[in-house]
Amino acid sequence: xxxxxxxxxxxxxxxxxxxxxxxxxxxxxxxxxxxxxxxxxxxxxxxxxxxxxxxxxxxxxxxxxxxxxxxxxxxxxxxxxxxxxxxxxxxxxxxxxxxxxxxxxxxxxxxxxxxxxxxxxxxxxxxxxxxxxxxxxxxxxxxxxxxxxxxxxxxxxxxxxxxxxxxxxxxxxxxxxxxxxxxxxxxxxxxxxxxxxxxxxxxxxxxxxxxxxxxxxxxxxxxxxxxxxxxxxxxxxxxxxxxxxxxxxxxxxxxxxxxxxxxxxxxxxxxxxxxxxxxxxxxxxxxxxxxxxxxxxxxxxxxxxxxxxxxxxxxxxxxxxxxxxxxxxxxxxxxxxxxxxxxxxxxxxxxxxxxxxxxxxxxxxxxxxxxxxxxxxxxxxxxxxxxxxxx
Amino acid sequence: xxxxxxxxxxxxxxxxxxxxxxxxxxxxxxxxxxxxxxxxxxxxxxxxxxxxxxxxxxxxxxxxxxxxxxxxxxxxxxxxxxxxxxxxxxxxxxxxxxxxxxxxxxxxxxxxxxxxxxxxxxxxxxxxxxxxxxxxxxxxxxxxxxxxxxxxxxxxxxxxxxxxxxxxxxxxxxxxxxxxxxxxxxxxxxxxxxxxxxxxxxxxxxxxxxxxxxxxxxxxxxxxxxxxxxxxxxxxxxxxxxxxxxxxxxxxxxxxxxxxxxxxxxxxxxxxxxxxxxxxxxxxxxxxxxxxxxxxxxxxxxxxxxxxxxxxxxxxxxxxxxxxxxxxxxxxxxxxxxxxxxxxxxxxxxxxxxxxxxxxxxxxxxxxxx
Numbered sequence: 001x002x003x004x005x006x007x008x009x010x011x012x013x014x015x016x017x018x019x020x021x022x023x024x025x026x027x028x029x030x031x032x033x034x035x036x037x038x039x040x041x042x043x044x045x046x047x048x049x050x051x052x053x054x055x056x057x058x059x060x061x062x063x064x065x066x067x068x069x070x071x072x073x074x075x076x077x078x079x080x081x082x083x084x085x086x087x088x089x090x091x092x093x094x095x096x097x098x099x100x101x102x103x104x105x106x107x108x109x110x111x112x113x114x115x116x117x118x119x120x121x122x123x124x125x126x127x128x129x130x131x132x133x134x135x136x137x138x139x140x141x142x143x144x145x146x147x148x149x150x151x152x153x154x155x156x157x158x159x160x161x162x163x164x165x166x167x168x169x170x171x172x173x174x175x176x177x178x179x180x181x182x183x184x185x186x187x188x189x190x191x192x193x194x195x196x197x198x199x200x201x202x203x204x205x206x207x208x209x210x211x212x213x214x215x216x217x218x219x220x221x222x223x224x225x226x227x228x229x230x231x232x233x234x235x236x237x238x239x240x241x242x243x244x245x246x247x248x249x250x251x252x253x254x255x256x257x258x259x260x261x262x263x264x265x266x267x268x269x270x271x272x273x274x275x276x277x278x279x280x281x282x283x284x285x286x287x288x289x290x291x292x293x294x295x296x297x298x299x300x301x302x303x304x305x306x307x308x309x310x311x312x313x314x315x316x317x318x319x320x321x322x323x324x325x326x327x328x329x330x331x332x333x334x335x336x337x338x339x340x341x342x343x344x345x346x347x348x349x350x351x352x353x354x355x356x357x358x359x360x361x362x363x364x365x366x367x368x369x370x371x372x373x374x375x376x377x378x379x380x381x382x383x384x385x386x387x388x389x390x391x
Numbered sequence: 392x393x394x395x396x397x398x399x400x401x402x403x404x405x406x407x408x409x410x411x412x413x414x415x416x417x418x419x420x421x422x423x424x425x426x427x428x429x430x431x432x433x434x435x436x437x438x439x440x441x442x443x444x445x446x447x448x449x450x451x452x453x454x455x456x457x458x459x460x461x462x463x464x465x466x467x468x469x470x471x472x473x474x475x476x477x478x479x480x481x482x483x484x485x486x487x488x489x490x491x492x493x494x495x496x497x498x499x500x501x502x503x504x505x506x507x508x509x510x511x512x513x514x515x516x517x518x519x520x521x522x523x524x525x526x527x528x529x530x531x532x533x534x535x536x537x538x539x540x541x542x543x544x545x546x547x548x549x550x551x552x553x554x555x556x557x558x559x560x561x562x563x564x565x566x567x568x569x570x571x572x573x574x575x576x577x578x579x580x581x582x583x584x585x586x587x588x589x590x591x592x593x594x595x596x597x598x599x600x601x602x603x604x605x606x607x608x609x610x611x612x613x614x615x616x617x618x619x620x621x622x623x624x625x626x627x628x629x630x631x632x633x634x635x636x637x638x639x640x641x642x643x644x645x646x647x648x649x650x651x652x653x654x655x656x657x658x659x660x661x662x663x664x665x666x667x668x669x670x671x672x673x674x675x676x677x678x679x680x681x682x683x684x685x686x687x688x689x690x691x692x693x694x695x696x697x698x699x700x701x702x703x704x705x706x707x708x709x710x711x712x713x714x715x716x717x718x719x720x721x722x723x724x725x726x727x728x729x730x731x732x733x734x735x736x737x738x739x740x741x742x743x744x745x746x747x748x749x750x751x752x753x754x755x756x757x758x759x760x761x
Contacts, residue, residue: 317517321467321518335470335473387516
C-alpha cells in the first residue's frame, strides 16, 4: 500500500541538503563553541555563520538571534523572560493572548498568572481565527501604571491555517507601549518573514517545520528588549539561553530556512493549487463539510476541514488504514478526544468540534496524493457516519 | 519500527487489546499465523474518568503496555473512544437492574452491546473479517456451517459463560486464539513471544468502579435504588431493617443484623415493595428458574424439552437440569438437585459438555411450590 504523508504541519522530513550541511558537525567538527582552542573556534565559526545567515533571512542583527531547542522553548523564553524581568523590577505584568494560541503560549501564560500573578487578557478571534486590531486596542485599555505588557499572538494558526495581520497588531501594541511577540512556527519557511516589516519585538521559529532538524529553533529578540532568562547556566547566547550549542541543529536551521526561502514562491504556488483542488474536491463530495480558517489568507499547503457528527479519531484511523497520515485538533492517542478548543473559539457548535481534520501538504505531495485522498476520504466518512449514527 | 504492510489476500483481524497477557498473546498468535492484524483498545467509561483518572481496565499504564506490545508485534494500534456508549448502555443497565432488585452481570451485556457490536462494527468498517479477543473459549465449525461455541480448554479459566450472548452472526466473525491453551501455556507463550506481560495478574471486578465497591457506587450514582426497608420471612414476619436491597446477595448469612434461633439466609428480594426476604438453610435451595432474553447459539430454539447442564453464575459449577424452551425467548430450567444462590439478573448458560447451547438472563427463581 502506498503511504501518503499529509501532516507537514506536525513535522517535515529533513531535507537531504540540510543533512549534508549538518553532517560535518557531528563527528568531525565537534568542538564546544565556548572553548578557547581550535576545536572551539571551528564550532564558534559555524555557530556565528549560521547566526548571520538566519539574521539575514529574518532581516535583523545577528545579536538579535537566540538559538533554542525549538518553538516551545522559544515561546517559553519570550514569555517567561519578559515576565521574570518585570517581576525582578517589581513591575506588574499583563499578558495578552488569543484563544487560538499554541499550548506553548497558552500554558505558559497560565503558569505566569499562577506563579507571578500576571494579569491575563484574551482578545477574541473572528470566525477564521484572526484577531481584529480594534479588538486588541480594546484589550489594551486601562493597563496598570508602570507595568510591563506583553502581547503574544500567533502569526499563522497551526490548526486552521489562518494568518493574523501581524504588522497592524504589533503597531497597536506599540501605541500602548506594550511588547509584541509572535509564534511564527507554522509561518516560517512558508511566508517570507521580515521582522522589520512585521514590526515585532520577538518571534519564535522551529526548524523541523521547514525541513530542518528536530530539537532546533530560534527566537528573535529585538535589541533593547529586557529578558531575564528562565534557563540559567553559563553565558551562551548572551545570557539568554544557557546550554552547550547544538551546532549541527543550528547549522541545519540556517540552511533549512535558506533553502525554504529560496524556493518559497514556487513551493507556495504549487502547494496552494494542490490544496485548493483538495478542498474543493472534498466539499463537493462530502455533505455537512466545511473549510475551517480563512479561504485564501492561509498557509499554502494547509487544508483544514470539519465534518458534522464525525469523530476525528475514527477518521484518522480509517485514513491511516488507507495509508494516509493526517491529524486533527481534537484527536488523541488515548481514546479520550475532546472538542477542539480552537474550533470552539471560532464559533463551531458541538456537532462540529470533534470532527476537525487537518491535511497539510509538503515537498513530497503530488497530484496523485490528492486524488488518493479524494477517493478515500468520502468513503471513510460515510463508513464512520454509518456506524456511529445508530450507536 | 516498520509496521507490516497490508497485503491483499490475507484476512484482516482486529484484536481487542487490554495490555494484559491474554489479549497480547492472542495478538501475537494471530500475527504468527499470518493474519493482517490491527490492535484496538476500547476507552471505556469509568466514574473517575475526569481529569487524569481513567477506567481501571484501560488506565494510561495499560494503554501504554498495549501500545508497546502492538509496536513490538509490528501492528497498528488505535484506541476507540467508547465512553459515551458504554455509560449509556452498560453502566445505566447496571444501575437500572439493581434498582429493579436484580444482580446484573455487566460483562454479558458488554460482550453483547460493546465488544461484539460496537467494536465489531468498527472492525468490519475497517475491512476486518474477524474480531479477536483474549477470552478463554473456543469456536468450531459444524458440518452444516454453523459455528459452535465451546468452553476454553483450561476449565479453570473458561470464559464461555460471558460469551453465551453471541449469535451465529457474531460468532462467524469471532476468534478466540488463547482458548486452545491453558493459562500456564499462555504465560509460556508470552515468554516465547518476548511479551513483557507474563507475570501480570488477571484483571478482576467491574471495570467502571473506581474502587471495586459496587455498593458505594450505587449509593452514590443511584441513591433511589438503595433505600432502607423491612427484612421479612416468607410468611411475612418482620425481623428487622435492611440498609438497601443492593447491599445484599442471595445466600448471604452474615451481616443481616437480625437475631433468630437458627441461622437465616437471604432468599430473595422484593424490589416492588423494597423487602428483603430471609429464611432457613432448607428454604435456600431452589429447584428451578425461568430465564428470559435467551440466545440459542445455533440460531434456533430446540423444539422439545431436553436435558443438559446449566451454569447460574460465572464461577458456578454447571448442574444437570431439564430445560424447556418457552415462547418469547424464554426457557424454564428444572435442576435435578436444588441449587443455592440462583440470582435474578445473572446469566443461566446451558452446556452440553463443553458446548454452549445457549444462555439467558435469570428472570425469576422457581421453588418446589411453583
